[in-house]
Each structure stands twice: as structure tokens, then as C-alpha cells.
Amino acid sequence: MKMKKRTLFILIGPAFILFLVFFVYPVIRTAAMSFFDVPSMSVALRKCTFNGFSNFTALYRTSFRGSLVTLLKIWLICGSIVAVLSLIFAVSLTSGIIGKGFFRSMLYLPNVIPQLAIGYMWTLYVFSSRFGLLKKFFTWIGWTALAEFGWTSPDNMFISMCIAYIFSNVGYFTLTFMSAIESIPTSLYEAASIDGAKRTTQFFRITLPLIRNTLTSNITIWTTRVCAFFALSNVFVSNDTVSPLMYIYNVLFGSDSGTTAVGVGAAAAVVLTVVVVLVYALSNLIPKNKDVEL
């Protein structure tokens, strides 16, 4: 269709200009800052000196390295548990369970609660060493060793944080797996049953291969989520619970601001961005399963 330039500008202009000025430009500027010696937030970039990759090498000596390890641990440990749990839930919910709608809503519920509030629900109540749910439960069934477990002691903070994080993520991934499973033709399962295939065999031979596309896109979504890990680091305070975003926050905006040069903080942001962009690019390289239309 033919369109006057003016009309096109009225339609797309606002989004385009806002995006260029307040998104693209700041991103480029942050990337530039990571190569300059920027001593503090209130120094203009043109007054700073170029120092190549030394911000990145300086970063290597800070606790940012530890925060990347934390990120990787969250990604891998929580990721595998979330994947297994949400697949189990998704398969359960799609195999003719009564009350499917209700269970599904309950699974997704933690997703809509602010993550900070979720964190406090766990630390203040569930993990509490005085009136905590876990303490009461394990005392009741007689597992005293677990009842005495110090969930909120610094050594165990990371595990506790992972549990809360898994809890607030399972629902979303269950829903995505469910919709993928529901689009598999039931005739495949009927044929497999007639041939005598067990349910586990059906899962590994039919379900899993046919939801491969969803699996791939979920890995990308999981990566972006984990890279944005922040709120729970505020609640579960310990050395090994600091996420990269938390590190950047502390160094640039929070209590530690002024101790580390701004350029180093910007370099940390760049590293985080490169990680996400790489995962995006890699997941696009994985060939899509074309013989299934999901």
C-alpha cells in the first residue's frame, strides 16, 4: 500500500526516535565508557582518557569474577532443576488430570508476586529458625537433623536462595511446556500405546523430541532471566549470592559507589550483555525442528 511519508513518520517516528535517543545512544555510550578511565559518575566522558581494555582486566581482580561464577551456578543448578520440575508438572497436567485449570493457576501464582516479596516470604517465614515452616515440618515428621538445618546461615544462603528462585520460576516454564505438549497429535500416543510403549518410553521418544523448539527458546528465556537476577540477591545476603547485576548496582549506585571506577562498572555491564547476546545468537544457530509445527 502507498503511504505518505508524513503518515509513516507520525506512526513510527515516536518509537524510532525515543528508541534511538534513550536506548541505542545510552547503550553505545555505556560501551564507550567501558574503554575509558571514568573516575566518577559526575565526570563527563570527553574529559576522560582512553585506557583500552584495562577496565576489563581490572574487573578480573574484583569480586565481579565471583559474581559470574554465582550466575553460572544459578543458571546451571537452578536451570536443570526448573527444567526437570516443569517438565514433570507439564506432563502430569497434560495427561488427563482432574482439576487441571486449578493446578495450573496455582503453579503460575508465584510468578505474579514481586520477587522481593517472595524472597522475604522464604527468609522471614519458611526458612526461619524460630517459627519456620520447614523447621516445624521436619520436627513433626521427626527428622531433627533437617529441622535444625540453618537455612539462613551465610554458608547455606546460596542453596536457600536457589530454592526460592526455583519456586518462583517453575510455573512459567510449566505453562510453556504444556502448550508445546498439547500441540502434539494424540494419535501418536495412541499408536505408541497400541504398540505397547510405556509412558516413560513415550516421554523420551515422542514428547521430548517434539518439544525441542520450546526447549531451545526456553533456554534463551532462562538466560535473560538469570542475567537479570537482582531482587533475591538483596534478600539472601552472603558472599556467594551476589549476582553480576547486584555487583554493578553496589559499585555504581549503591553502598560501595566511589570505591570502584565507573568505567569498571560499565565494563561489567558490557560483559553481561555479551553473555546474553551470545546466547541469543547461539540459540538462533540451532536448527529449528522443521518437521513439527509447534
Added chain:
Amino acid sequence: MGKRTRTLKVRQQIALIPSYILLVVWCVFIFVMLGWIVMASFSTTRELFTDKLLSSGLHWENYEKVVVTGKMYIAFLNSLLYSAVSVFFTILVCAPAAYGLSRFNFKLKNLFQRLLVVGLGIPGVMVIIPLFSIITMLHMGDSKVTLIMLYVVTSIPFCTFFLLPAFSDISPTYEEAAAIDGCGPIRTFWEIVFPLVRPSVTTLVIFQFIGKWNEYFMAQIFANSGNNRSMSVSLNQIIVAMTREGGWGGMFAAVTFVSFPTIILYVILSRKIIGGTTAGGIKG
């Protein structure tokens, strides 16, 4: 239903028992957790520690302490403002852009679309650092406008892509008919095309609203002083203060007050929310 199919159904349900157990455990856990926290929010600190929740009636003063004295009602209004205004402007900007991209070819189209794709993957910190630097240089401190603008701008890539397929699905005959009747293209868009994509827009509005309501990182940086705090920022501040003085009932009141607006919204809109999650590939 024949006898054979019925026994088959029963056998199928028996095979599902482990699944039922798992799901029921999950639900019981959520009910116990939320239920206990709500009860605790009406109890005194002493009752919490002696395991006698609610034994002296409902202590509304816990809520009075955090909502009125702790100024959480301001945080509530702020969060409402941040979410509602930012979602309004996001739709106002992204809907026409998505429509333009779905309908017309122009020189910069490719560039714009590519930038948006890259924008999908870039974390918000990259946008924040220079803005924060400018604000510090101008001694502006934090402000409501900055946060709302950030919410709008960082939503542009996702929201534009979310609405794109909805507009592509609409037949151009609507616009052609409108053009023949002498309706200008901008008016045609808002009055004829936009209402046709209402289902997608509604889903997007709900998700964006909840997303911005729950957003914490940017709010912590740009809305961290007195009357600008959002719900989450205010929750953090109140918990830290109350941990020092040991006001446990108040802490649970604060957690409840922050959690329940979205829970209630979810109960009302749960069908729409669950449908939207799987249909549009919302990244949350």
C-alpha cells in the same frame, strides 16, 4: 460410556496418583505459606514466637504501622502511577510503530527492525548508566519522570514485536474501505485497526502492568527517595528498618501488602494471563 472405557479411565487416574501427590503438595505449600503470612500479619510479635497466631484478635495496627506510618500507601500510589502511565505510553508509542512496520516498506525499516531485535537481548543496565551519570551531573536526584521514561523505552523492542503479528493478521481491506470513505490514515489506525487487535493489546497491557509493578532494579536506582519509592523499594526499606527493632507482625503486614495487589489481579484475570503466557511467548 461403556464399562470398558470407564475401567480404562479409572486405571488412567490410578496411574496419575504420583502426579496428584506432587501437585497437591505444591498447592498445600502455597496455601500454608500465604495463609500463615496473612495470619502472622495480624498477630503480635509475641504471638509469633509462642506459636499462638491471632490469639488476641486481629491486630490491624500492624497495617497501620506500615501502610500509614511507614508511608506504604504512597508507595502503592507510586507503583500504580509508574505501571499505569508507563503502560499507557508504551502502547501509545508501540502500537502505531508495530502497525507501520507490519504494513509499509520504507528505507529505514530494516535498520529499525534489526535494532529492535538486538534491543530485545540487551540488559537494562546498559541504558541506565549514562542516564544516571547525566542526572548526577545535573544534581537532579531521582524522579518519577525518569523512571516512567525508562520503563517505556526499555519496553519498546518487546512490545513492538509482540503486536507486530496481530497487525499483520488484519486484512488491509478495512483501511481501503475507510480511505474510500475519506477517513485519514491516522484516524483509520486508531478508530478502525487498533480496536481490531484489542485481544493482543489487552494481554500486553496486563503483562506489562504486572511486570512494571514488580520491577525492582530500576526502581531501586531511580525511585529510592521519600515520596518516589515503589512498592518493592519501600518493602525493602521497611523490612530492613523493622528487622532492627524486631517488629515481626509489621514485617509480615508489609510483605502481605506488597504481594496481594498482584495476587488479586491474578485471581481476577487468571484465564487471560495464563492464555497470554503460552500464546505470545511473553518473557516475563
